Each structure stands twice: as structure tokens, then as C-alpha cells.
Amino acid sequence: MKTFEYIIKDEQGIHARPAGELVKVAKQYTSTVMIGKDGNSVDCKKIFGIMGLGVKKDQTVTFTIEGEDEEQASHAIQSFMSENL
Amino acid sequence: MNQYNGKSVFGGIAIGKIKVLAKGDAPVKRIHIDKPQEEIERYHAAVEEADRELSALYEKALKEVGEANAAIFEIHKMMLEDDDYKDSVEGIILNQSVNAEYAVAATSENFARMFSDMEDEYMRARAADVKDISERLIRVLSGKGEEDEASEEPEIIVAKDLAPSETVSLDKDKVLAFVTIQGSINSHTAILARTMGIPALVSTNMDEQMLDLLDGKMGVVDGTNGSFYIEPEEKILEELLAQQKKEQELKDLYETLKGKENVTLDGKKIMVYANIGNIKDLAHVIKNDAGGIGLFRSEFIFLERNDFPTEEEQFAIYKTVAETMAGKRVIIRTLDIGADKKCDYFQMDPEENPAMGVRAIRICLTRPEIFKTQLRALFRASAYGNIAVMYPMITSMKEIKAIKAIVQEVCQKLKEEGIPYKMPQQGIMIETPAAVMISDLLAKEVDFFSIGTNDLTQYTLAIDRQNEKLDDFYDSHHPAVLRMIQMVVDNAHEAGIWAGICGELGADTSLTKEFLKMGVDELSVSPARILPIRKIILETNVTEYGRIKE
The missing domain is CATH 1.10.274.10 (PtsI, HPr-binding domain)
Structure with a gap:
């Protein structure tokens, strides 16, 4: 299992478009990807779930990735986050 | 209607x-x-x-x-x-x-x-x-296809609400404007309307029942003023048509002038900067393609509050402006309180004649603690961009000496405390006849001049700006004022510094050619005036204009 935290730097937080792109990235892997904020955790492959978290700038989100390709998935998500959010 | x-x-x-x-x-x-x-x-x-x-x-x-x-x-x-x-x-x-x-x-x-x-x-x-x-x-x-009613002519689309998909599925060439009863200005439909660049109103105070009666009628959307007219009377329609024509011309003009240099036909360049009083104005500065900020009226930071802004608060504001302008010059005028700009917490004594009273640099020099706080914030913010500091209401060399002593003290203190700062360029406002008359001496002491024509005219013509009864006597093009501007520019150039105009006269397009001929180096005007002035600059041949005048 892979776990890492990320602090959102984007002014608008995780709004619709980056949420959609994040789903796209997560869906490329078979591992389960969870994204959590303040103890709430949702499936990172579901756009409504991510948008429902209402993540804003300066808030910390935690990713938990588990499965065969967790190494690659974790890597891809980390670089997506730092490039886009 | x-x-x-x-x-x-x-x-x-x-x-x-x-x-x-x-x-x-x-x-x-x-x-x-x-x-x-x-x-x-x-x-x-x-x-x-x-x-x-x-x-x-x-x-x-x-x-x-x-x-x-x-x-x-x-x-x-x-x-x-x-x-x-x-x-x-x-x-x-x-x-x-x-x-x-x-x-x-x-x-x-x-x-x-x-x-x-x-x-x-x-x-x-x-x-x-x-x-x-x-x-x-x-x-x-339910087995229905997509709505696809092709209309022949462009129309004003009116709806209770419009989903983003509806907005886009409409044929763009056939839509003149959007009007919805619901919807927020942050909705995707609104964002799309802005991108498409067509007039659009949301949250319109129309009754939903009204909608059925409107179909096919003639309407006018005034997106600028947020109005929607149904079958307007001829007179109003004419006005709106005239306004439409004017807006279109202006829009065309703006677009073609963006990104161009402010240079005359015979190659004379001039800086055209923006006047602002607030961080919120920065968007307009950028949108109108200003070369920099020629006058940031720092007193508005003081006027908006009920107590003195701290050094940190001021620093944050100056830093934001400097960073946003990304290396372009930002001239910040130190506190210009007094006369018509009053601030209760300064607890100033009432005066018989405030225009000639304790104001601007006179407050700063009599209450140096206020001045020092502002200077510290300015010098610190200066490290984040191209800030220049400008002192208002100068009348004497003695004041320049006093300012320099305080500046020296502030820098020394910052150095001792190990706080990073950068010494900005320093200039003065020329807005008293006294400053004009000694501008040759002042020019040797500062980095630039900016002529404040509003006060300069009031003091030169001895006309109180606030007194409406004197409007007939007030002549903003008075030769006395124009000669003073020429004198200041000449003395500045003699000493190797530049001189600009940041008063309302600078935005007077009937004088732009004259200013170019005088050799004025900079005009600082409200953001919306920048492009109209650029138009005149681009059309002017200064040499030719000078010959005709003689």
C-alpha cells in the first residue's frame, strides 16, 4: 500500500476540470485509489465523490493506493498533483 | 414597452x-x-x-x-x-x-x-x-432527439435558465445575446457567453409567465447596463443604436491598439501609464495595456480604514502591486491626506483654508512616525519589483533635505535589523508654482518629476477646485499652466531626469499633441484612457505639428 499527502496550491482548489482529469489518471490503473480529506475518504475514480469533498486551496488531501500497479499509480498521481494542483 | x-x-x-x-x-x-x-x-x-x-x-x-x-x-x-x-x-x-x-x-x-x-x-x-x-x-x-430548430436570422435567446450544453448547441452565428431569469454569473453558461463575447444577462427580474408572451417580439439587450427592453420606443431605440455603434468602434479601436508601442509617426516615444487607487484596479491596468503605473494613490489605503494601516498591511499591498506589474514601473505616491481627502483618525485640527493647510508631505514631515512606517513598507516591497516612490506637495529644497534625512534613517534601521529592502527611485510631484519656479534646483536632487495639474492649476489660477461658482473662471488650458509644464520639462531634461504628467490634464486628448511637442516623457491616466491616447500618439507627427504651431 502506498500513502502520501498533498497540499493544494491551486487558487480554485480541486474544481470540476482537475477533478475530471484526476479521475482519468486514476482510471489508468487497476489499483484502488482513495482520496481523503479531514477523515472523509472517497474513490478517486469517481468524479462526484472528489467534487463532493470540496477541496480548497491550502487544504491537505491524503491518497491511499493499493493494488498490483500501486507503485506506478502513486507515481503518476503525485506528478499529476504537483503539475496541476 | x-x-x-x-x-x-x-x-x-x-x-x-x-x-x-x-x-x-x-x-x-x-x-x-x-x-x-x-x-x-x-x-x-x-x-x-x-x-x-x-x-x-x-x-x-x-x-x-x-x-x-x-x-x-x-x-x-x-x-x-x-x-x-x-x-x-x-x-x-x-x-x-x-x-x-x-x-x-x-x-x-x-x-x-x-x-x-x-x-x-x-x-x-x-x-x-x-x-x-x-x-x-x-x-x-423519452425518445426525443436533440432540439434543432434552425432559425433564419440571429436572435436574442431568452430562457428561464440555460444549461451549458444548450448554450453551446445553439448556432453561435444565430445568437445575438442571452437573457435568463435564473443562473449565476459564475455558471458555465456565463463563462461561455463571455468567451463567445456576446451580451448576456442572468438573474433578470422577469416573471416566468412572461416568457410565452415574448417569443417573436423585438428586444434590445444592453449588457453594459444590465437592461433588457421589449419593443422599446423609437427614441430609446435610437439612443441604443447610437450606443451600439459607438461601443463597436471603441472595441475595434482597443483591439487593434493593444501591444503597440506609444510612438509617434516621426519616432518619438512616450510612456503611457495608469493611475490607480486600489489593488482592484490592477485588472483594468493590465487589460488596457498600460506600460506601468504612474500614480498609485496610497492614501486610499488610509481612507478605507478606521485606524492606521500597519507596516505589514502596507507591505503586502505594495508587494502585490509590484509583483503583478512584473517588472514594469510602479510609482507609489506617499500619503496625500488633507484638503478634500479627510481621515478622521488622523485627528487633524480644523483649518480655515485646508487646500493651503497641513496636507500631504507637510503631515509626513510633522508626524514622521506615520511617514517612516510607510517608507519601510515601500522600501521592503521594492525588492519584489520595479517600485518608484513619489512625494507630493513639494514647495522647497528644505523639504527635500528633510525627506532625505528620514529616508536615510529608515534605510539604516532596516539594514541594522537585517530586513531585506531595495532603494527605489525617488521623485516628486510638481504641483505648486513654487516647485515649478525652483524645478531647476529640485531636478538635481531627485530621479523624476510628475506634474499634478489639478493642484497646480488651482494654485496658479488662485481658484478653489471645490467651489462650483468659479467654474467660469477656471481654464484648464490656461497658458500660465501650459508654460509651467514646459518649464518643468525643460529643467528636468537639463538635469538629465524625466518629467511626466499625472493630473487630469494628462488624459485630455486635445492636448496630447501639445504635450508630445513639449517633450513630456510620460502621461499617467485612468486605465480606460490609455488606448484612446495611444491612438493619437500613433497618428501624430511631432515635427510637423511643431512647424504648424510656429
């Missing part, structure tokens, strides 16, 4: 026939289903069809409004495929043995509510996206 008002999403005037878009929003019926499994398959087929429609819309939007705006339809596709959404619809069909239309409508309500309960305004607006995809599904389920 009827007139309604709404919130403006995009300015401009549109005149044309009204087209009311009625949604096929007959309430969805709840029907008992015997074979839920078949109903789920019907739902899956509808999802596939809706997905195809969205792909087509995405392609259309990509061509018309660009990738960033088209992305919403990709997001709609993901929402359509979202497992939570699917599970909810399928669950309702299975557990309640109901039709797919009803299950989608119920799911839509629940998901839309999740968004409309959120704190964030942007997320609240996303409830519209949920409803949009759900309505699409319901329409496909």
Missing part, C-alpha cells in the same frame, strides 16, 4: 427578435415496471446515446470556444459514467421497480442537492451540471 434588469455577464448592445427557449420539462412520471432488469438495460443504452451526443458537443465546442471551455462536456461524460451516479439510478430502478426516467430524476435531485449545499460558490453552481446531464438522459429515454 417593458424594461427588465439583470446582472451583466458580458457588455455590449444586441438588437433583434426574441426567441424563447422552452425546456421540455414536463414533470417526470413515476411508472411501475415489472421487469427492472430490462429497464436497467434501457438506461445503459440511454447513457451510451447521451455519451455520443456529448462527444459531438465537445467537438463542436472545441472549434467554437476552445479547449478550456469545451472541457465541461468531457466532465459531463465522466459524470454520466460516474459509478455513484449509476449505482443510485440502478438501485432506485431495482428496489422500487420504477421507470428509468424517474430513477434518473430522483438521482439528479439528490446529487444536485449535494452541490447546492456546499459552501463554495463555484461548487454550488455545479448543481446545474448535474441537472444538465440528467435532463439529457431523460430526454434520450
